Amino acid sequence: xxxxxxxxxxxxxxxxxxxxxxxxxxxxxxxxxxxxxxxxxxxxxxxxxxxxxxxxxxxxxxxxxxxxxxxxxxxxxxxxxxxxxxxxxxxxxxxxxxxxxxxxxxxxxxxxxxxxxxxxxxxxxxxxxxxxxxxxxxxxxxxxxxxxxxxxxxxxxxxxxxxxxxx
Amino acid sequence: xxxxxxxxxxxxxxxxxxxxxxxxxxxxxxxxxxxxxxxxxxxxxxxxxxxxxxxxxxxxxxxxxxxxxxxxxxxxxxxxxxxxxxxxxxxxxxxxxxxxxxxxxxxxxxxxxxxxxxxxxxxxxxxxxxxxxxxxxxxxxxxxxxxxxxxxxxxxxxxxxxxxxxxxxxxxxxxxxxxxxxxxxxxxxxxxxxxxxxxxxxxxxxxxxxxxxxxxxxxxxxxxxxxxxxxxxxxxxxxxxxxxxxxxxxxxxxxxxxxxxxxxxxxxxxxxxxxxxxxxxxxxxxxxxxxxxxxxxxxxxxxxxxxxxxxxxxxxxxxxxxxxxxxxxxxxxx
Ligand SMILES: [Zn+2]
Ligand SMILES: [Zn+2]
Numbered sequence: 001x002x003x004x005x006x007x008x009x010x011x012x013x014x015x016x017x018x019x020x021x022x023x024x025x026x027x028x029x030x031x032x033x034x035x036x037x038x039x040x041x042x043x044x045x046x047x048x049x050x051x052x053x054x055x056x057x058x059x060x061x062x063x064x065x066x067x068x069x070x071x072x073x074x075x076x077x078x079x080x081x082x083x084x085x086x087x088x089x090x091x092x093x094x095x096x097x098x099x100x101x102x103x104x105x106x107x108x109x110x111x112x113x114x115x116x117x118x119x120x121x122x123x124x125x126x127x128x129x130x131x132x133x134x135x136x137x138x139x140x141x142x143x144x145x146x147x148x149x150x151x152x153x154x155x156x157x158x159x160x161x162x163x164x165x166x167x
Numbered sequence: 168x169x170x171x172x173x174x175x176x177x178x179x180x181x182x183x184x185x186x187x188x189x190x191x192x193x194x195x196x197x198x199x200x201x202x203x204x205x206x207x208x209x210x211x212x213x214x215x216x217x218x219x220x221x222x223x224x225x226x227x228x229x230x231x232x233x234x235x236x237x238x239x240x241x242x243x244x245x246x247x248x249x250x251x252x253x254x255x256x257x258x259x260x261x262x263x264x265x266x267x268x269x270x271x272x273x274x275x276x277x278x279x280x281x282x283x284x285x286x287x288x289x290x291x292x293x294x295x296x297x298x299x300x301x302x303x304x305x306x307x308x309x310x311x312x313x314x315x316x317x318x319x320x321x322x323x324x325x326x327x328x329x330x331x332x333x334x335x336x337x338x339x340x341x342x343x344x345x346x347x348x349x350x351x352x353x354x355x356x357x358x359x360x361x362x363x364x365x366x367x368x369x370x371x372x373x374x375x376x377x378x379x380x381x382x383x384x385x386x387x388x389x390x391x392x393x394x395x396x397x398x399x400x401x402x403x404x405x406x407x408x409x410x411x412x413x414x415x416x417x418x419x420x421x422x423x424x425x426x427x428x429x430x431x432x433x434x435x436x437x438x439x440x441x442x443x444x445x446x447x448x449x450x451x452x453x454x455x456x457x458x459x460x461x462x463x464x465x466x467x468x469x470x471x472x473x474x475x476x477x478x479x480x481x482x483x484x485x486x487x488x489x490x491x492x493x494x495x496x497x498x499x500x501x
Contacts, residue, residue: 018354018367077189089267092189093302093310096317103314107307110315113376116308118319119289121301 007033074098132161172442172455173394175326175366178237179284179383180273181292182311182320184302190312191247191265199249203264207253209298210262213291215255217262222250228477231468237275242266260291267312268320270295277459279390281323281383289379308375318375323386327393330365330443331400338367341396348389349373364435369393405447416444423495428484434465434491441499454498461494 005015008031015031072081079091081099090096096103107114139154184190185205188198203219210217222230222244233239233252238261243250247265254261263271272295274288295301302310309320316322332338342352353368369390371382405412419440423429429437442458444450452458463469465487471478478486 019352077193079189079193088315089192089313090190091193093184093186093304096304096307096310096314107314107317107375111318111373111375113318113373115306116304116318116375118308118321118378118381119292120305120308121296121303 005031007031007036009033009036009039072098132158135161171394171398172446173328173397174279174390175328175459176275176277177279177281177284178273178275178322178324178326179281179288180271180322180324181288182268182309182316182322183270183272183292183295184310184312185269186300186302188269191250191267191269192312194247194265194269196249199247199265202269203249203251205299206262206264206270206295207251209295210253210291212294212298215260217253217255217260219251219253222252223248228468228472232466232472235466235469236463239263240266260287262291262295268316277456279325279387281325281387281390285323285379285383316374318373319377319379319382321374321379321382322370323382324368324370325386325390327367327369327390327397328365328439328442329367329393329397330439331397331402331404332393333365335400335404337396337400341393341400344396345389345392348385350386350389365439401443401446413444413447413449416440416447416449417501420444420450420495420499420501423491424499425492426488428481429488429491430480430484431465431467431487434487435462438462441495445499451500452498457494457498461491465490 007013007015010033013033013035016034017030017032017037019030019032070081073079074091074095075098076094077092079095079098081102084090084095084099084102090099104114135154135158139151139158142148142151142154185202188194188202191199191202194202203221207217207219220229225233230239230244234241234244236258238254238258239252240263243252243263243266246267250263250265252261252263259276260272260274262273272288272291274284274291276284276287304310308318309316311317311320329338332341338352342350349372351368351370351372353370354366369386371377371386373382377385419437423434423437423441438458441450445452445455464473467483470483470486470490474486
């Protein structure tokens with residue numbers, strides 16, 4: 001009463017892997033054999049390297065490819081935009097800012113949202129750290145509004161704190 | 168396990184990274200070690216005792232066995248050299264360090280207990296975040312090495328046993344009906360098993376723009392709807408092929424109780440039928456947890472680890488059949 005399902009990709013070997021994604025109300029099913037599963041990049045043999053094939057098959061979810069696009073590098077960790085494009089992985093938390101123009105449109109597509117709701121770790125910062133972060137946020141806001149006098153005052157306050165608790 | 172045996176286990180995983188450090192695939196050995204120490208150090212404040220196993224100190228067999236138990240991933244075994252697994256005594260909490268992200272906290276509980284699993288892992292997350300600065304952006308949430316996890320960094324999943332939907336070929340229709348929840352359904356059969364095990368992992372796809380409780384509510388609602396569909400499918404299956412179905416179930420029971428050698432694949436196939444037989448009350452079972460434990464115990468690495476030796480395929484099949492007939496003989500009856 002069980003009939004062995006064959007692999008969707010090669011149609012020869014028995015499927016040992018099943019995956020279904022429901023995105024925007026459309027379900028797509030895949031039954032794959034072990035070999036095709038690896039070939040299509042569903043298995044990361046060497047971490048971060050095998051995604052290329054998968055994305056070229058389904059179209060990169062990490063942003064449309066633009067041939068004229070300049071290769072950029074994250075100033076914090078030195079990770080390149082090309083590497084992100086190829087693997088879908090980032091080098092460090094600051095890469096989110098460095099490659100924001102590539103990541104944000106991809107997030108809209110993948111997640112249908114760009115704004116986090118839910119838990120944040122802030123409530124677990126020490127009071128000094130929380131205060132420092134708050135000053136930092138106010139200063140960024142001031143700079144954005146071009147209120148440089150306020151920004152300078154906040155920077156001074158932050159400097160004083162740095163002498164104390166701030167790591 | 169839930170009363171009808173449909174939801175086998177519930178798991179919640181949170182992905183976290185330490186601020187100011189490259190992600191594990193770009194992290195040098197010194198700082199990788201520091202991450203491990205910081206995470207393990209924080210757990211000194213936890214209520215339970217945690218032990219740490221570095222991947223480099225693990226035998227291949229141990230690593231495989233932990234993978235079979237779904238406690239650690241392939242990536243952890245083969246990625247960063249300084250990866251480690253931190254576990255509590257009951258093994259329901261496992262924290263992977265230096266996998267794809269610096270910290271992957273997960274709790275896995277038997278049965279339909281997503282919310283309990285979240286409460287437990289959230290407490291661990293509070294402890295770890297209280298002594299480590301976590302990479303977080305007010306707009307994007309928790310920053311993860313792959314943007315598919317950004318936001319809550321949370322994956323809530325349920326392992327479901329769905330023989331009714333599989334045998335009536337109605338899985339796809341059922342999943343379309345729950346499509347408003349943005350889910351991923353995976354059937355991962357692994358070595359020695361196959362699609363006939365009828366096991367599927369249901370999890371959330373979206374991690375950004377939904378709160379943790381929204382995600383839990385969505386996955387739970389989907390799981391419950393799938394559960395209702397599975398029950399309906401089991402009814403339909405029985406109505407359509409009662410005699411053949413019961414015959415197949417009783418034969419499967421006969422084989423599991425008497426076989427001298429059993430491959431992993433055959434075992435999973437027959438076991439699915441026996442479990443279905445228990446549901447229909449063609450068979451009686453006094454200890455369903457023992458059956459679930461048996462399924463875990465006869466996977467290749469776990470079996471060899473327990474036996475304390477490497478066995479070839481034939482030896483494993485004989486060893487498996489022996490354990491199976493002993494447990495099935497003890498807890499299942501006509
Ligand atoms: Zn194939
Ligand atoms: Zn970076």
